[in-house]
Amino acid sequence: MRVLVVGSVNADITVRAPRIPAPGETVLGEDARVSPGGKGANQAVAAALAGASVALCGAVGRDAFREAALSGLTRAGVDLTWLHELDAPTGLALITVAAGGENAITVASGANACVTPAQLPADLTGFTHLLLQGELPVAVTREAARRAHTAGLTVLHNAAPVRDSDPDLLAHTHHLIVNEHELAAFGGRGEAIDAQARALLPRGPQAVTVTLGARGSLTVTAETTYRLPAFPVTSVDTTGAGDTFCGVLTAWLAQGHALQGALHAAGVAAALACTRPGAQDAMPSRAELAAALAR
Ligand code: ADP
Numbered sequence: 001m002r003v004l005v006v007g008s009v010n011a012d013i014t015v016r017a018p019r020i021p022a023p024g025e026t027v028l029g030e031d032a033r034v035s036p037g038g039k040g041a042n043q044a045v046a047a048a049l050a051g052a053s054v055a056l057c058g059a060v061g062r063d064a065f066r067e068a069a070l071s072g073l074t075r076a077g078v079d080l081t082w083l084h085e086l087d088a089p090t091g092l093a094l095i096t097v098a099a100g101g102e103n104a105i106t107v108a109s110g111a112n113a114c115v116t117p118a119q120l121p122a123d124l125t126g127f128t129h130l131l132l133q134g135e136l137p138v139a140v141t142r143e144a145a146r147r148a149h150t151a152g153l154t155v156l157h158n159a160a161p162v163r164d165s166d167p168d169l170l171a172h173t174h175h176l177i178v179n180e181h182e183l184a185a186f187g188g189r190g191e192a193i194d195a196q197a198r199a200l201l202p203r204g205p206q207a208v209t210v211t212l213g214a215r216g217s218l219t220v221t222a223e224t225t226y227r228l229p230a231f232p233v234t235s236v237d238t239t240g241a242g243d244t245f246c247g248v249l250t251a252w253l254a255q256g257h258a259l260q261g262a263l264h265a266a267g268v269a270a271a272l273a274c275t276r277p278g279a280q281d282a283m284p285s286r287a288e289l290a291a292a293l294a295r
Contacts, residue, residue: 007040008135010091036072046247048076057082072280117143145172231271240279
């Protein structure tokens, strides 16, 4: 039961400042914090911490940020056989966090934008689940989904950010995961959320999950609707909550759990990730998740 994540790897440089600088303005902030990020790496780490056997296919550069970008993946034991080192800078996210919690993020995709379909694993034997996001070139994500679907894997796709609502990609997706904002990009704006999600089922997915922040999540399948309230926590930083949700959902499905139980575990893990600052650093261990689930 192995999970393949095809996705982005970044180093995040975060500076807390009194406010987000206006155009042309310089604002003096606190010391910078460099931490591992990228939606692909974040979700791979969340899945590995939840106990799944995980491999990541993606790319970094040969520069000084490589190590920071990979530190969480290495610590979580993610298989990096299909991680490519390219002659391009490691992906970077420059994050300014204002005193009020508001943030402004600039992403330099670097090596992530240089990944090509030729760098995907040629043989998917041994993998049961593929987890995708929207931070690699669409041609790579689409080809990964197509090959995995043909090879009989379950394809989970977190369409974040939504690049385009590629019909081919949707047709090869078994489980689509989006937040409310991303859902609206697929059409049906103005309709109720469950109706919007349900309208996507004929386009390919067997399940569509909409994450609703502090309101939990909603999942529709042909047979039923699951509405899961959020696990109550004191939230200090929601960075990485969505990535934790996707990684843990995939890990639990790969470990043979039924959909409802996997959705519950994903929601509890995502809530725990909100209780600490950071993305990968904030994700719960398997023991911590088990303890919260037993509560
Ligand atoms: P994204 O950050 O991708 O927009 P959401 O904000 O919807 O994603 O959060 C993803 C999941 O994290 C939610 O479905 C929920 O389970 C959990 N979550 C987010 N914010 C909170 C919160 N304040 N309290 C508890 N759980 C939360």
